[in-house]
Amino acid sequence: MLSILNSLFITGMIYLIFGGFLYIFQKGFFNGIVYSLKRFRRSTAQGKYVSQFDDLDDTKEAHEELSVIRSYRVTxxxxxxxxxLLIISLALSYLLYT
Structure with a gap:
């Protein structure tokens, strides 16, 4: 029974961590970081040269770049x-082992 509770808890934590990461990502938490890294890359001499050959640096204005919101259905x-799964595993472990 203990191994079932452990697997329920670990599975619940994995789902919760991935769901939380997707939630944070879709709300645009990392958009500002990506925008500033693109701007920094374009500000260096080597970055200007490299940006001529790839489309990674298609940096728009800040209000256009930061308003892009991604949506995921599984979040x-x-x-x-x-x-x-976390609530069930915690409740069962409390009921069985106290």
């Missing part, structure tokens, strides 16, 4: 399933 389900 909510990962958070709900992970939370439920």
């Amino acid at each position: 909510r389900s990962l958070l709900v399933i992970g939370g439920l």
